[in-house]
Amino acid sequence: MKSLQLIFSNRRYFAPAWVFASLNIWFGTWAIYIPTVKEKLEINKADLGIALFCLSLGVFTIFPIASKIINKLGVGRATWYSVLLTSIMALFPLLVPNYYTLMVSLFVFGACTGLTDISMNTLVTEIEKEDKENFMSAVHGFFSLGGVIAGLGSFLIPMIGNPALHMGIMVVLVLIVNLLLYRNYIHIVAAPIDKEPFSxxxxxxxxxxxxxxxxxxxxxxxxxxxxxxxxxxxxxxxxxxxxxxxxxxxxxxxxxxxxxxxxxxxxxxxxxxxxxxxxxxxxxxxxxxxxxxxxxxxxxxxxxxxxxxxxxxxxxxxxxxxxxxxxxxxxxxxxxxxxxxxxxxxxxxxxxxxxxxxxxxxxxxxxxxxxxxxxxxxxxx
The missing domain is CATH 1.20.1250.20 (MFS general substrate transporter like domains)
Incomplete structure (x- = not known):
């Protein structure tokens, strides 16, 4: 439980933990409305499967270049920028007017979530190296906790009655917390290492x-x-x-x-x-x-x-x-x-x-x- 004490007692550790929770809150809220989107756009299961594949394709597309982006910007800035991008792109799949724009929006949303995923894990790795503290497992617990929060948010569906508004509320609330915390990690860059040629x-x-x-x-x-x-x-x-x-x-x-x-x-x-x-x-x-x-x-x-x-x-x-x-x-x-x-x-x-x-x-x-x-x-x- 030491890692939980670290996270709740120090913003340096709570800030990246909240990024983990944020990612699954956005993703989980989108997942709740997948049946609604299917019905709204009048698409069949096969079409929905292709659209969801576009999200996965976006994730895979970013993986080969993510390390270059992170090293170019610095891991702290890369994490913060990816949080901002994901916040914006989380709204679009619930706003699109047709099937083709759904595929495009899910591809970009997937790319943003993939960059956030790699950035936040790299960020925690670098903080662990600097501080000689272990809290990687606990921040992944916060990711799971984010899914729980998204699930609890489903009880708001009857009261709100609008998928985009629901996502907008979640995005704003989550982003406000990130705005209060991002200064605790934005300055962090990866420690230089003696890279070796591929072998x-x-x-x-x-x-x-x-x-x-x-x-x-x-x-x-x-x-x-x-x-x-x-x-x-x-x-x-x-x-x-x-x-x-x-x-x-x-x-x-x-x-x-x-x-x-x-x-x-x-x-x-x-x-x-x-x-x-x-x-x-x-x-x-x-x-x-x-x-x-x-x-x-x-x-x-x-x-x-x-x-x-x-x-x-x-x-x-x-x-x-x-x-x-x-x-x-x-x-x-x-x-x-x-x-x-x-x-x-x-x-x-x-x-x-x-x-x-x-x-x-x-x-x-x-x-x-x-x-x-x-x-x-x-x-x-």
Whole structure:
């Protein structure tokens, strides 16, 4: 809990934590209105899928150049400018008059959120280096908290009755807090490093981190999308319990991220990734038991295990010798996000061709891969 005390007692730490929360408040508020946008523009599910792909395409487009932007502007300024851009672009998908402008607005919104994502993770990495303090896991907890705030904001829908106005209110409120805090980090620049020319020796640890990120975030996405259906069809859970798996996963993930920094400081980043893998492995074993209560407990353990893996990957990626922090984090973000997008799709194909149980056996195999890759990382420490 030391990292939470740092965040709430010092604006230097609270400022970047609020950026993490802000990103998910904007994104979560947009997600609430996806069905409304579909109905308003009179598009089918296939068209909506293409539009959402444009958002993902925007994210991927920015990843290769994000490190150059961050190094050019300085990580503090890059974070602040990306916050401003994302604030503005969050409004457009809910204001567009037709399908084609929706695709364009989602592409630009995706690019802005991608730059914000990489900038804020690089910012926290640099502050950790300067201050010799661990709080990366806790700020990722704030990202999860932002999703909770966006979800609570859905209760305003009947009162406001206007998607763009709702988003506008959220943007203004969130931006006001950012305006009060941005001076605490805007001056920060990445510490100069002795960059080394590209070599397999440098690429190997990044590749291993990328594999873990792809699998871990792919598994997260799969659980978010498939846990309810698994409880309904495989464990035959009562209707009231169908959402309990996702809830248990989300609560445990938020809690784990708030606790993760203290554990990481004691045992180290690589060991906590291994520990998270073991916890997630136990979770999958409980999920595969076929019992509803055990499966819900398993999803909670999944959330607890995965909660510490991704923040630690960003921390490790930002400290690879011979690679500047923005480049390392961009690589982790790119591979992880690819996994988050593709994981649920791959699991869907497995579920369709075999069964949903086989999908979760595949996830069990994936976490074993993470554990094995972690052992290779230890050798490359």
């Amino acid at each position: 397999l020796k440098l690429f190997k640890p990044l590749l291993l981190l990328g594999i873990i990120g792809f699998v871990a975030m792919g598994s997260e996405g799969a659980i978010v999308d498939w846990s309810g259906l698994y409880l309904k069809e495989i464990t035959l859970a009562p209707e009231a319990f169908i959402g309990a798996g996702f809830l248990a996963f989300s609560v445990a993930m938020t809690l784990g991220r708030f606790l993760g920094d203290g554990i990481s400081a004691k045992i180290g980043s690589i060991k906590i990734v291994a520990l998270g893998s073991v916890i997630a492995l136990l979770g999958y074993l409980l999920v595969l038991s076929g019992n509803t209560l055990l499966a819900i407990t398993g999803f909670a353990l999944n959330g607890l295990g995965f909660s510490v893996i991704v923040p630690e990957l960003f921390r490790i990626g930002g400290n690879v010798k011979g690679v500047d922090s923005a480049q390392g984090i961009s690589f982790i973000a790119g591979t992880g996000y690819a996994g988050f997008l593709l994981g649920p799709v791959i699991l869907g194909f497995i579920a369709e061709s075999a069964s949903l149980t086989h999908s979760f056996y595949a996830l069990l195999g994936c976490i074993l891969l993470v554990l094995a890759t972690t052992l290779l990382l230890k050798k490359n420490k």
